[in-house]
Amino acid sequence: MTVTLLHRPGLARIRTARAPLQLLCLGFVALVVLAALLAPWLAPEDPNAVDLGNALAGPSAEHLLGVDASGRDTLSRLVTGARTSLLGPLGVVAFSTLAGVAIGVTAAWRGGWLDSVLSRSTELVFAFPGMLLAILIVSVYGEGLLAPVIALAIAYLPYVSRLTRSLVLAERTRPYVEAYQVQGHSGLQICLRHVIPGIAPVVLAQSTINFGYALIDLAGLSFLGLGVPALTPDWGRMVFDGQSAIQHGYPLSAILPCAAIVLTVVAFNVVGERWADQVARRDR
Amino acid sequence: MRKTVLEAVGLHRAYGGVQAVDQVSFTLAEGGALGIVGESGSGKTTTARIVVGLERADAGRVLVHGQDRTEHRRGRAHRLARARQVQMVFQDPYLSLDPRTTVEAVLRETLRLHFPGADHPRRIAELLDQVGLGPREAGALPRQLSGGQRQRVAIARALAVEPAVLVLDEAVAALDVSVQAQILNLLADIREQTGIGYLFITHDLGVVRCVTEDVIVMRQGRIVESGRTAEVLAAPQHPYTRLLLDSVPRPGWDPKAIAVARRSM
Numbered sequence: 001m002t003v004t005l006l007h008r009p010g011l012a013r014i015r016t017a018r019a020p021l022q023l024l025c026l027g028f029v030a031l032v033v034l035a036a037l038l039a040p041w042l043a044p045e046d047p048n049a050v051d052l053g054n055a056l057a058g059p060s061a062e063h064l065l066g067v068d069a070s071g072r073d074t075l076s077r078l079v080t081g082a083r084t085s086l087l088g089p090l091g092v093v094a095f096s097t098l099a100g101v102a103i104g105v106t107a108a109w110r111g112g113w114l115d116s117v118l119s120r121s122t123e124l125v126f127a128f129p130g131m132l133l134a135i136l137i138v139s140v141y142g143e144g145l146l147a148p149v150i151a152l153a154i155a156y157l158p159y160v161s162r163l164t165r166s167l168v169l170a171e172r173t174r175p176y177v178e179a180y181q182v183q184g185h186s187g188l189q190i191c192l193r194h195v196i197p198g199i200a201p202v203v204l205a206q207s208t209i210n211f212g213y214a215l216i217d218l219a220g221l222s223f224l225g226l227g228v229p230a231l232t233p234d235w236g237r238m239v240f241d242g243q244s245a246i247q248h249g250y251p252l253s254a255i256l257p258c259a260a261i262v263l264t265v266v267a268f269n270v271v272g273e274r275w276a277d278q279v280a281r282r283d284r
Numbered sequence: 285m286r287k288t289v290l291e292a293v294g295l296h297r298a299y300g301g302v303q304a305v306d307q308v309s310f311t312l313a314e315g316g317a318l319g320i321v322g323e324s325g326s327g328k329t330t331t332a333r334i335v336v337g338l339e340r341a342d343a344g345r346v347l348v349h350g351q352d353r354t355e356h357r358r359g360r361a362h363r364l365a366r367a368r369q370v371q372m373v374f375q376d377p378y379l380s381l382d383p384r385t386t387v388e389a390v391l392r393e394t395l396r397l398h399f400p401g402a403d404h405p406r407r408i409a410e411l412l413d414q415v416g417l418g419p420r421e422a423g424a425l426p427r428q429l430s431g432g433q434r435q436r437v438a439i440a441r442a443l444a445v446e447p448a449v450l451v452l453d454e455a456v457a458a459l460d461v462s463v464q465a466q467i468l469n470l471l472a473d474i475r476e477q478t479g480i481g482y483l484f485i486t487h488d489l490g491v492v493r494c495v496t497e498d499v500i501v502m503r504q505g506r507i508v509e510s511g512r513t514a515e516v517l518a519a520p521q522h523p524y525t526r527l528l529l530d531s532v533p534r535p536g537w538d539p540k541a542i543a544v545a546r547r548s549m
Contacts, residue, residue, distance in 0.1 A: 175379040179438070182336055183394050183445060184367030186360070193393070194382050 022274050025267040032264050036082035043076035047233045056250040068238070068253035069245045078260060081233040085261070088149055088227075089214035095153035096160050097207045103157070104164025105191055109172065119165065122158040130155025131217060138226040148227040152217055156210050163206055167199040201279040208272030212265040219261050235261050286313040289481045290335070290370075290449045295344035297330055297505075304330045305341070306505040312449065312498075315479040319496035319513060321528065323487060327505035332453045332485045336372045348448055364398060371442035375454040377434035381426040387412070387437050388422040394444040411440040414477075416470060432463035436470070443474065449481045456491060468494050489532055493517055501525045524549060 035042060044064070051071040059066045065075040107118040125133075134151035141147040171177070172195065180190045219236030222228040228237050235257040242254025290312035297305040305327045312318045320328045333339035335346050337353065346354050348369040374380035381390065391408045399407075412422060415436040426434055435455065442450055452471070456464040472495055475482055484496050492499050492513060499517075500510040501524065509522040520526045527549065531542050 175374050175376065176382045178338055179372070179374060179380045179441070180382075182338065182367065182370075182372045183441065184364045184397060185393075186363065189397075194385070197384060198382075 021270060025270040028263060028267040029271055032082055032086065032260075032267070035079050036086045039080045039083050043073075043079045045073040045076045047072060047076040047080040048231055049073070056245055056248065056253075058250075058252065065256055066250075066252045068241060069248075069250075070241070074238075074253050074256055077233040077238055078235070078256060081235045081238060081257065082260075084145065084228055084232055084234040085215060085219065085236070085264075088145055088218040089211045091145075091149040092152045092156055092214040092218070093207045093211045095150070096156040096210065097203065099153070100157045100160025101164050101196065101203060104161040105168050105196065107161070108165045108168035109187060109191060109195075115165075118161070122161050125154060125158045128155075131220065134217070134221055135224075135226060138221070143227070143229050145228060148218060148221050152214055155217075156214060159210060160203060160206065164199065164203055167202060168195055171195050171198055202276065205272050205276035205279055208275060209269055212268040212272070215261065215265055215268070286316065288312065289314040289316075289349060290483065291347040291350075292331070292335060293345045293347070295331060295334055295346070296342045297327075297334060297339065298342055303505045305334065308344070308502070308505070308507055310500055310507070310510065312481045312483060315475065315481060316498065317475060317482040317484060317496045319484045319486060319492040319499040320502060321486060321489065321492055321499060322502035323528070325504075326502040328485050328487075328502050329453060330505075331502070332372070332451050332483065335449075335483060336370050336451050337366055338372075367445055368398065368447055370449045370451060371445050371447035372451040372453060373435070373438050373442050373455040376458045377431055377438050378426075378458070380438055381434060383426055386423055386425055387417070387429075387440075390437065390441055391444050394441055398445055407444070411444055414443065414474065415440045416466075430463075431459050432466060435459060435463075435467055439467075439470070439474070443478070443480075447480060449483060451483045451485070453485045454487070455484075457486070457488065464491070471495060489517065489529060501528065 049072065051067065051073075053071070054063070054067050055069055055071040057063060057067045063073050063075070065073075065078065068074055068077070103118050103122065107115040130152055133155050134148045137151040138147045168191075177190060177195070180194065181187075185193075218227065219234075219239070222234050222236035223240045225240065228234040230237075238257035239254050239261075242251070242257070245251065245253050288311045292308060292310050295305050295308040296303070308327070308331055310318060310320075320331060322328045330339060334341045334344075334354075337356070340356070341354060344354070345352050351369070353366055353369055385393075388408055391411055392404055395402065395404045395407055408422065409419070412418065417433065417436055417440070421429060421433060421437075426437070429437065435458075439455075455471075456467050459467060468491065471482070474480070482495070484492065486492060496513045498511065499513045500507050501516070501522065502508065503524045509516060509520065509525045516525060517529065520529060523545075527542065527545055530537075530545070
């Protein structure tokens with residue numbers, strides 16, 4: 001008990017080990033996630049309500065962050081747009097992580113020809129630009145969030161599977177794995193109960209970083225008019241809609257979603273990198 | 285004459301051009317203890333791994349109660365049956381336990397696999413008691429335990445399966461001397477209580493003298509000498525066994541002469 005009194009790792013970490021940047025980014029991530037979750041209650045107005053008489057108006061008490069070229073409230077669109085802008089990358093990360101871990105673990109555990117087949121075919125995806133793949137799939141399946149999400153998930157899968165494979169290769173040589181084999185546990189049980197929980201923190205840290213990249217890619221796609229349907233509020237779409245406003249000298253409605261994208265990506269990357277660092281240090 | 289529990293017949297294993305295990309045969313009586321001694325690279329660990337099933341023999345058979353366990357048949361029932369024939373305690377207790385699993389969880393996992401439906405909490409307490417651990421250690425992670433305690437956990441985990449044979453691969457080599465003695469005493473007690481046969485792989489002749497009844501001496505993958513432990517250690521027939529005995533540090537010990545003798549062999 002005295003040990004816990006003298007040394008409080010939880011509090012010490014907040015006080016010293018975490019740089020202010022890390023805290024700031026963690027706070028920003030929390031803020032964006034909360035905004036997305038509570039969007040219907042937070043947004044001051046209907047994000048699609050058109051008020052053409054007020055088009056391109058600057059910030060005012062009525063519209064805190066101004067109005068875009070179609071007369072829609074920018075703050076409401078930003079808050080509601082956080083939903084699609086986060087949901088898309090979340091789908092990409094969830095699918096690529098699940099499939100990537102499954103492929104990586106299978107390849108590393110079974111080895112041999114299966115490893116060659118799986119590794120070579122994921123490397124084939126590496127050779128193909130993710131955005132190009134996404135544009136291809138969207139053009140085949142038409143508008144909607146699902147098609148670009150699946151396309152990007154396939155594009156991100158090799159990063160996860162390659163990382164998982166190398167981690168499992170290292171993990172499976174550890175004697176405790178042999179001990180479980182001698183005990184009569186099947187390979188699947190050992191993988192699910194011991195190997196995957198062991199490598200999970202590293203893979204999840206990588207997935208957090210992937211989240212940022214996927215957000216950029218999806219924003220880029222909706223900027224190109226692919227993916228999100230026209231009326232759905234989305235940050236990338238907002239930048240696209242704001243283009244003409246910039247030409248007319250009213251940049252606010254385009255710059256704000258740009259800032260939201262950049263800040264969110266940076267925040268996710270900082271949090272992910274930091275997490276990966278901590279995991280790496282703990283294991284040493 | 286006691287019944288034979290473990291029998292190895294003509295084991296062979298080659299890595300490239302090197303014969304790691306060459307024509308190795310031995311028998312272990314029920315409830316007996318057989319030591320395999322030799323220096324590093326003598327093939328004793330490979331022999332143990334073949335017996336356990338972590339390594340395949342190029343030729344030869346391993347029989348437990350007359351049943352061949354070298355032919356690897358797939359399927360859950362065969363896997364569990366193989367596990368109940370032979371269990372193993374590994375050399376390094378710092379590596380052979382999953383760092384993320386508590387002592388209790390390790391045992392429960394094994395009991396669930398082999399004895400579903402049994403009273404697990406009672407059996408876990410029984411096993412921990414058998415290896416001299418208490419409820420205090422039950423909730424601990426391996427890193428919170430000492431080397432000796434971890435090795436006790438590894439022994440309890442092997443005993444949980446209720447095997448016919450326990451293979452101990454340098455099981456005390458990673459522990460310091462006073463703890464070694466405790467673990468060896470514990471192993472002797474367990475053998476007396478349970479009648480499990482021990483296959484003791486070691487380079488330490490003191491350990492062999494302490495816990496085994498029979499011994500085989502291996503060198504370069506071959507058995508050079510075998511017999512009752514007391515007789516082999518008292519009157520070694522093969523020059524290599526004599527060399528091993530001379531290599532143990534003691535007063536008046538001459539490492540140079542041993543090095544010369546080793547080179548001339």
